[in-house]
Amino acid sequence: MKLTREQALAYVKPYLKPERYEHTVRVADTAIELASRFGVDKSQAELAAALHDYAKYMPTNLMERWIKQDRRLPKDLLHYHHELWHGPVGALMLEQELGLEDEAVLSAITYHTTGKKHMSPLDKVVFLADYIEPGRNFPGVDEVREIAETNLEQACALALKNTIVFLISKERTVYPDTFHAYNDLI
Template identity: 50%
Template sequence: MEREQALKIVKAQLTEHRYQHTIGVMETAIKLADKYGEDVQKAELAAIFHDYAKFRPKEEMLQIIVEQKMPAELLDYNSELWHAPVGAYLAEKEAGITDHEVLDAIRYHTSGRVGMTLLDKIIYLADYIEPGRHFPGVDEVRAMADADLDKALIQSMKNTIQFLMKKNQPVFPDTFNAYNSIVKNSGG
């Protein structure tokens, strides 16, 4: 799918602010893919569709999670997590994306997972560090991403986990497990 066609499909589903975020994620993902040797077109497509379901009604997302037999555990955590797996499903069903690597990068861009692929890591990080993001610690992760993708990923997950813990919010187990997996595999 060509960039302009993908952007047109996604723009119809997003607010202008979220569309600008998507452009930032796309540009960041392209840079990271080029730097770390990932397929740039796959990174571009996954980045464009990463928030495809972000503004779908919660009732619709809940229905898709149940009907498609997605992990029921999702329903026990913040509904902010839902748009990623639902977005992967809808990107396939509505936009015709069939590349499983692209769909997985969309599916896991908020939670991470054990055994993240290079594409998964790039989309997760691009979403975290795109130029429109402004929060404590993001500049440090941006600098790390330029030098070591796994170190940047570890720091971004650490920041997210600490943020949730400070707010007394539960942390989705896939995120803890992804963090542990990356730390173990990168030598700490």
């Protein structure tokens, strides 16, 4: 199914809080900029970014059921914070509900929070757009934005490093895909 930006945003809007919807619009805008800068398909980047947080506020028990029932989802997700679930579960929900078939877009949605080893350029663009969109304001984001002007891989590596350091400082678990993504990029 081919969705326009407007259709994708209209689809996710009822499922998002107003501030999360505005974040989503900014992520889509940032993804287009990054895609243009780094030679990635802009329509795929825009679509993945517009849909990336679709399942963000889905009930935890619903997402848990998806993880338990769908053989494509790693069961180890259940041992990590539920904040990580919305990407992979959302991608499957969009595949089923919207008939979204673009594997590259589905992958970018799936890994927009954790990253993974061997991320595609589209995966990196959506991951980074979510991290650096203009509404984000936390230690280290400006340095990542600066690097993102010229180097997609280095910007993603620093974003992953910052995420790992933050989680460790809060004594929270780090999903293995995040370590694998970081190691792969450095």
